[in-house]
Amino acid sequence: MERHTLIDLIPAYALGALDSDERDAVEALLRTDAEAQALLAEYRAVAGHIALLAPQRVPPAHLAGDLRTRLAADRAARPPDSRPGEDAAPRGGWRLWMLAAAAALAVVIAAVMLLDQDGTPEPTPMPPATLYRQLLEQEGASRYAIVPDEGNEALTGELLVAARGDRAVLCMTSLPALGADQVFQLWMIDREGTRTSGGVFTADPAGESIYLHVPFSAPVTAYQGLGVSIEPPGGSPYPDRPTGPRVFSVPLGS
């Protein structure tokens, strides 16, 4: 490839838009050509600022609190007196931190009525609180933190998914009080953004921790998250979207 052709490719190289053969050729030129290097520096500076053109969105207010939670987990995962990034073991550490937190927490199991859309009690293979304790001890179980929405900052909890992905249970502490004509409704959001109801439930106001089976119909990797909203009795009139405010979400990552 001639030099002028490669020079013409530098703008795309700065964007990361070259296919592998052209990328290799440009990199070969950059190893020896000072003018090409200078040009690349300019295009990289331009490209670096394109991000500033993303339409601005206001992030939810709970993100700052959520970051503090993650920092606490990171701190618990590191040896004493170590610095960030030193011997960090975020997954194991998060697990240990959560186990310690769980042990320290005086858990009061609340009476939970899991209702289907007709108000009929839904049979469960194992009490969800029992399943939660079982998964806490299970090697390879996945854990996902609850992210409360604005106004529900006291709410904490997590989703535990069995190592095989066939069982999942949600633990919630300090859910907001419901009105007499309100229920909570669980939503499962798949990777396409389609919401499916996971049922409605109410919580005994005397209890502190609520446990709920999550009826995933596909592996957890098929979902991008969970959400719980406040709905009228029987749940949202729509099968695929809530009508009331969201109480919290559970991002399932990528």
Next chain:
Amino acid sequence: MASPTELTQLRRIQAGDEQALIDLHAQYARLVYSVAYRVLGDPMAAEEVTQDTFMRLWRRADTFDANKGSFVTWLLTIARRLAIDAFRKQQRTPLLVEADPDGWDTLVGTDDNQDLRRTLAAAVRDLPDEQRQAIELAYFYGLTHSQIAEFLGEPLGTIKTRIRLGMQKLRAAWLAEPAMHPNSDDST
């Protein structure tokens, strides 16, 4: 380059000062979230990427090289790469958005890059839509020439030309405007 305040905060982060990270989060979460949302088009996924970006900053603050560029572009590069990773794993379809220069103008006062963004916004506004679109597909979605050509159903050569011409125009605007140089956004 980074401002003295940012360099101080980065040093505090390396020393394990969590409040320094919280302070940077308060300052830049909106920009990071906006970039993640632009890529993923989903608030929940954008939240996750935003938090992952700041945790990456927490653990890897020592990798910032002030000689290679500004702190904010470094941070947004982390955010963009994490968002593109999530985008690829989720096998989403790129979102083709209309240019929204009015939105840029009204929101331009929300951070320390006002002149920078205004000038670049004007340069992008002057680009033909097809050039802007090709550049955004490369930048925000990590697509290559051939992937963009396939996605848009256009000849490969056409896409190469659009990206080259569009970037040349942005570079010309960058060179003509002192506020768009890396050093200038750190002086605010």
